[in-house]
Amino acid sequence: MLMRTSQNYLNKNFWNKKNILITGVNGFIGSNLVNHLLSKGAIIHGISDKTEKNIVLRYNNTLNKINFHKTSLTNKNKINDIIKSNDIEVCYHLAAQVDVNIARKNPIDTFDSNIRGTYTLLECLRNSKKIKSIIVASSDKAYGDYPLSKLPYKEEYDLRPRYPYDVSKACGDFISHCYSSEIYKLPIITTRFSNIYGPGQLNFSALIPDCILALMNLKTFKLRSNGKNKRDYLFVDDVCELYLCLGYNLYKNNKLSGEIFNAGTGTGYTVDTIIKNICSIENNKSLYKKIKSQYNKKKSIGEIENQFMSYSKLNKYFGWSPKYQLNNGLYMTIMWYKEIFNKYGKNKMLRNLIK
Numbered sequence: 361m362l363m364r365t366s367q368n369y370l371n372k373n374f375w376n377k378k379n380i381l382i383t384g385v386n387g388f389i390g391s392n393l394v395n396h397l398l399s400k401g402a403i404i405h406g407i408s409d410k411t412e413k414n415i416v417l418r419y420n421n422t423l424n425k426i427n428f429h430k431t432s433l434t435n436k437n438k439i440n441d442i443i444k445s446n447d448i449e450v451c452y453h454l455a456a457q458v459d460v461n462i463a464r465k466n467p468i469d470t471f472d473s474n475i476r477g478t479y480t481l482l483e484c485l486r487n488s489k490k491i492k493s494i495i496v497a498s499s500d501k502a503y504g505d506y507p508l509s510k511l512p513y514k515e516e517y518d519l520r521p522r523y524p525y526d527v528s529k530a531c532g533d534f535i536s537h538c539y540s541s542e543i544y545k546l547p548i549i550t551t552r553f554s555n556i557y558g559p560g561q562l563n564f565s566a567l568i569p570d571c572i573l574a575l576m577n578l579k580t581f582k583l584r585s586n587g588k589n590k591r592d593y594l595f596v597d598d599v600c601e602l603y604l605c606l607g608y609n610l611y612k613n614n615k616l617s618g619e620i621f622n623a624g625t626g627t628g629y630t631v632d633t634i635i636k637n638i639c640s641i642e643n644n645k646s647l648y649k650k651i652k653s654q655y656n657k658k659k660s661i662g663e664i665e666n667q668f669m670s671y672s673k674l675n676k677y678f679g680w681s682p683k684y685q686l687n688n689g690l691y692m693t694i695m696w697y698k699e700i701f702n703k704y705g706k707n708k709m710l711r712n713l714i715k
Contacts, residue, residue, distance in 0.1 A: 369608030370601075375400035379490075380607075381448045383407045383433060383481060384455030385426065388561045389497070389599060391416040393452060396600045398425055405446050407431060407439070407455065416560045419700055433477035439484045443491075450493040450607050453481055456529070459565055460501075460663065463525035474528035475535070482539045486546055493611040494548045495603060500592070500624070502530040502552060505664045511628065512592070512670040513552070515620045523663070533620075540618040547617045549606050554624035554669040558596030558689060559696035567631060568593070568690070571638045572697050575647060585663070587635070587655040590628030592668035595689035598682040599623070605678055624669025625682055641691055 368374065380397055384390045385406025394404055394417065404426040417423035427446070431438040433455055442448075456474050457463060463470040478496070485491050503513045504520030521530040533550055540548040557568045564570050564579070574581035602623060610616045632652065639648035674680045684692075 369605045370400075372400045374608060374611075375402045375604075377401060377403060378450060379403050379405060379446050379448050381405045381407065381443065381446075381451040383451075383453050383477075385428065386410065386417055387454060387458075388416075388563065389556060389596065390452075390454045391420065391422070391560050392558070392596045393454070393600050393603055394422050394426060395420055396604060398422060400604075403427070405429065405442060405448065407433065407442065409433070415700075415704065416562065419703065420560075434472065434480050436480050436484060439481060440487065443484050443488050447490045448485075448488065449490050450611060451481075451485060451491060451495070452603060452607065453478065453494065453496045456497070458525070459563060460523070460525045461565055463528065464523065467524035470524055470528050471531075474525075475531045478532040479535045482535065482546060482548075486539065486544055492547055492614070493607050494546060495606050495610070496532065496536045496548055496550045498533050498536075498550050498552045498620075499526070499529040500552050500554050500622070500667050500669055501526040501664060502533055503667075504530075506666075508590070508628075508666050511590075511666060512624065512626055512668045513622055514670070515552075515622055515673055526664070537618065545617070547610055547614045549610050549616060549618075550620045551603075551606065552620065552622050552669070553599060554592035554594050554667065556594050556596055556599050558693050560596065561693075567591075567634060568638065568693065569697070571635050571651075572694055574651075575638060575642050575644055575694070576697065576701070578701070581647075581651055583651060583654050583658050585631055586658050587630060587632035587652065589631050589663070590666040590668060591631070591634075592624035592626070592628055593634070593686060593689070594624060594682060595684035595692075598684055601683075602674070602680055605680055609678060621674050621677075622669045623671050623674055623682075625686075626668065626670045626672075628666060628668035629686065637687055638690055638694070641687070641694060 380402045382390050386408045409432040457470045519530040521527040536550050539546045573579045
């Protein structure tokens with residue numbers, strides 16, 4: 361199937377007054393997606409089992425503009441009630457336990473959140489007569505370990521996960537594929553994106569925010585590899601626009617159901633390159649030298665060595681391509697951290713958010 365569309369997905373006339381469900385609404389991607397959808401006039405119903413990290417929604421002044429439901433995705437009765445009583449038409453399933461280190465230490469909770477949460481949500485949506493578009497966020501890690509010569513990942517590749525987080529996301533993929541089959545006919549698109557970064561990311565175990573906080577002298581950088589691992593990075597605003605694109609197009613054309621879309625820049629950046637670029641933006645050569653001196657002492661365990669993604673299928677179908685260059689995105693991210701720490705105070709942020 362080859363499709364080219366206009367940017368009608370940015371049109372307020374489509375999104376205005378539509379009931380949208382976002383799981384993981386107060387997470388990194390969810391809180392950013394809220395901004396984009398509210399600007400289009402959408403009515404947002406958000407689900408999360410956590411309230412302590414609503415700081416991004418409060419910072420963006422959007423917490424009181426959405427309908428927030430505190431519940432676990434595994435609470436079938438509550439999820440059913442939210443979907444039916446609010447006539448949900450579009451659902452973005454973003455909720456997940458995303459920390460690979462937590463997954464490695466406590467796989468059961470990760471499986472419960474990422475696998476059970478997914479099939480519970482889709483089972484509830486199966487009973488809805490209003491739903492027309494479901495976007496399920498998977499991950500590039502669902503593919504597992506492929507040699508560098510086979511990268512970037514392609515949508516038709518087999519899934520080969522080994523580690524707990526990767527397995528949990530691959531299982532979610534298979535569950536979504538089942539519910540979009542001819543048996544249940546749910547309108548589902550599965551997305552597998554590369555690492556996402558930008559304003560609102562409060563998982564400080566991730567490379568970019570961890571390095572930025574070290575740059576700000578707020579914590580010690582935790583090195584997890586020898587700096588040679590390659591990863592791909594998408595800026596969060598590119599991701600949110602893409603989610604609008606997919607949500608809109610699936611709503612308009614249910615023949616897209618069952619499709620899988622990768623998204624990245626097509627370029628693999630070494631960990632060393634990311635660290636060096638972040639330090640260069642703030643002209644902090646000493647931090648870079650300090651981190652680099654530790655490379656030969658580290659070897660990554662339980663992580664895929666190289667991962668990067670193409671957006672060629674998305675471009676063929678929808679004409680989509682990322683707008684933000686890496687250094688521009690890094691600069692905007694650094695500025696955001698400075699602003700939010702200044703607003704809320706360093707001590708409070710560090711106490712509540714850095715584990």
